[in-house]
Every structure is written in C-alpha cells, then in structure tokens.
Amino acid sequence: MRYVLLTGGAGFIGSHTCVEVMAAGWTPVVVDNLANSSAAVLDRIQTIAGRRPAFEEADIRDRDALDRVFRKHAIDAVLHFAGLKSVAESVADPRSYYDNNIVGTLTLTEVMQQHGVTRIVFSSSATVYEPTEAMPLVEDARLGPVNPYGRSKWMTEQILRDIAAADRRWQVLLLRYFNPVGAHESGLIGEDPAGTPNNLMPFVAQVAVGRRDQGLRPLVGVVEAAFRRDRGHHADQGGAPGGQDRGQSRVARRGELQLQPGEEDVTLGEPAQEHA
Numbered sequence: 411m412r413y414v415l416l417t418g419g420a421g422f423i424g425s426h427t428c429v430e431v432m433a434a435g436w437t438p439v440v441v442d443n444l445a446n447s448s449a450a451v452l453d454r455i456q457t458i459a460g461r462r463p464a465f466e467e468a469d470i471r472d473r474d475a476l477d478r479v480f481r482k483h484a485i486d487a488v489l490h491f492a493g494l495k496s497v498a499e500s501v502a503d504p505r506s507y508y509d510n511n512i513v514g515t516l517t518l519t520e521v522m523q524q525h526g527v528t529r530i531v532f533s534s535s536a537t538v539y540e541p542t543e544a545m546p547l548v549e550d551a552r553l554g555p556v557n558p559y560g561r562s563k564w565m566t567e568q569i570l571r572d573i574a575a576a577d578r579r580w581q582v583l584l585l586r587y588f589n590p591v592g593a594h595e596s597g598l599i600g601e602d603p604a605g606t607p608n609n610l611m612p613f614v615a616q617v618a619v620g621r622r623d624q625g626l627r628p629l630v631g632v633v634e635a636a637f638r639r640d641r642g643h644h645a646d647q648g649g650a651p652g653g654q655d656r657g658q659s660r661v662a663r664r665g666e667l668q669l670q671p672g673e674e675d676v677t678l679g680e681p682a683q684e685h686a
C-alpha cells in the first residue's frame with residue numbers, strides 16, 4: 411500500500427485530488443487545519459470513493475504534529491495544497507501569508523527530510539508570473555509576482571528548487587494553477603470557502619443559491635467571458651482521458667508519481683488574464 415500525504419486535503423483542490431488519488435490506488439492521508447474548509451468534506455469523499463481518507467487535523471507549521479503524522483503513516487510522497495490564497499488578504503496582512511505559506515513549507519520539508527520522504531508536488535499559482543499582455547503564458551514566461559500572496563508562492567518555489575539542487579534525492583514538481591473552477595460530478599464536493607469567497611465561482615454559486623444577495627450583476631460578464639474561453643472542468647483536470655492537464659495526469663491517470671530528480675514546472679489550465 412502506498413501512502414500519499416495531502417496537506418490542505420480538505421480544501422477545494424485537495425479534496426478533488428484526494429478522490430483521484432484513491433481512484434489511482436493510493437492511500438491518502440489528509441492533513442488540514444480546517445482554516446478554510448470543513449471536516450464534513452471527509453464524509454463526502456467517503457460517499458464518493460467508498461473509503462474514508464485518514465485525516466489528521468493539524469497545522470503544517472506544527473513540527474511535532476507533522477512528526478506524529480509521519481510516524482503513524484508510512485508516507486511515500488506529499489501533495490502540498492495547504493496555504494492561504496487571497497491576494498487582497500495578503501496585501502492587508504503579508505506576515506500571515508509569509509508565515510503560513512513559507513514557514514509552513516519549510517516545516518513540512520524539514521519533517522519530510524527527517525523521515526526520508528523526498529517527493530513533493532507543490533500547489534503554486536499563476537500569480538508567480540509577471541503581469542503581461544502576451545497570452546497565452548508559457549512556463550518560461552518571466553516571473554514577477556506583484557503581491558505578497560504571489561511572492562509567497564514564488565519564494566516557496568525557490569526554496570523547493572534549492573532543496574532539490576542541494577540533495578538529488580529530492581523530486582519536486584511545481585504546479586501553477588490559473589483559476590481552477592468546477593466541482594465533482596456527484597455535486598458532493600466543490601469549492602466551499604469558510605468566509606467571503608476569494609475566487610469567482612464560489613461567489614457566483616453563493617448568489618445563485620441565495621446565500622449572498624448582491625454582487626452578481628457585475629460578475630455576469632466575467633463569467634460569460636470565462637465560459638467562452640471554454641475552460642476545462644476542474645474534476646477533469648484530475649485525470650479524465652484526453653484532459654490537457656499534464657501535471658495531474660502524471661499523478662492520477664497513471665496512478666504513479668513519476669517525478670524526475672530535481673525540479674520541474676508545470677502550468678495547469680488555460681492561462682487567463684485574471685491570474686489566481
């Protein structure tokens with residue numbers, strides 16, 4: 411049995427990936443502090459997958475808690491989704507973003523190293539790219555984040571590159587997402603943030619179901635534009651045959667984490683003007 415640790419596995423992308431990881435025959439272990447998610451997601455994953463993922467409620471900055479997780483489960487690889495992700499919040503409170511996203515990753519990689527686990531997929535962001543009119547963006551486009559959230563992702567990428575350069579046992583994959591949207595086809599899991607949504611689709615969805623009564627009109631044009639761009643369904647990114655998603659297909663479609671020594675960048679989804 412192969413075990414994969416999903417940090418932030420109760421969140422939007424993490425929960426969908428958890429389902430795909432299980433479908434691929436891996437055993438997931440979810441670590442999440444539930445800062446932006448709910449433990450109810452685990453029940454829903456169980457309903458979809460027929461098995462309940464192991465869950466440890468912990469903060470990735472808590473070294474002792476992480477150490478206990480690695481002692482308890484024979485982790486083979488880590489999918490690292492845990493992080494704060496609001497650009498606006500990061501501008502207002504940069505320290506909490508650097509602490510959560512960078513210190514969290516430093517602590518995680520330190521505990522991984524102590525336990526001989528050296529394979530990690532990092533959930534980075536399109537915010538690491540320099541804003542540009544030249545579309546579509548490509549992986550070697552200039553990097554140049556313009557807000558603390560983006561810089562926390564960029565710095566974390568550099569840290570992981572340096573770790574991989576210093577010790578060739580490390581295998582690092584950096585995934586840069588552009589506004590992933592959608593939900594699992596069962597409708598049981600989707601994007602359901604704890605507070606005011608930071609992304610477009612949950613905002614629209616909350617207006618649609620009456621949880622939020624304003625703000626829809628200015629967003630309609632944006633949503634229409636998004637659909638015209640014919641973006642992929644989020645769940646499809648996890649491994650539907652023919653999906654364009656190179657990164658996740660390695661994880662989910664082949665049922666393997668086939669990483670190269672060193673580090674590699676993969677951009678997911680169709681690059682858009684409005685980075686996430």
Ligand SMILES: NC(=O)c1ccc[n+]([C@@H]2O[C@H](COP(=O)([O-])OP(=O)(O)OC[C@H]3O[C@@H](n4cnc5c(N)ncnc54)[C@H](O)[C@@H]3O)[C@@H](O)[C@H]2O)c1
Nearest residue numbers: 418421422423443444445446447469470492493495587686
């Ligand atoms: N959704 C997007 O549009 C998008 C775009 C680009 C990158 N990303 C990145 O992908 C990752 C996942 O995004 P998401 O949309 O699923 O977000 P999300 O908020 O739904 O999921 C993140 C999860 O991490 C948990 N978490 C946060 N800090 C933690 C900590 N210190 N310790 C343990 N758990 C912690 C949260 O409770 C949450 O469940 C994030 O790192 C985000 O920056 C997301």
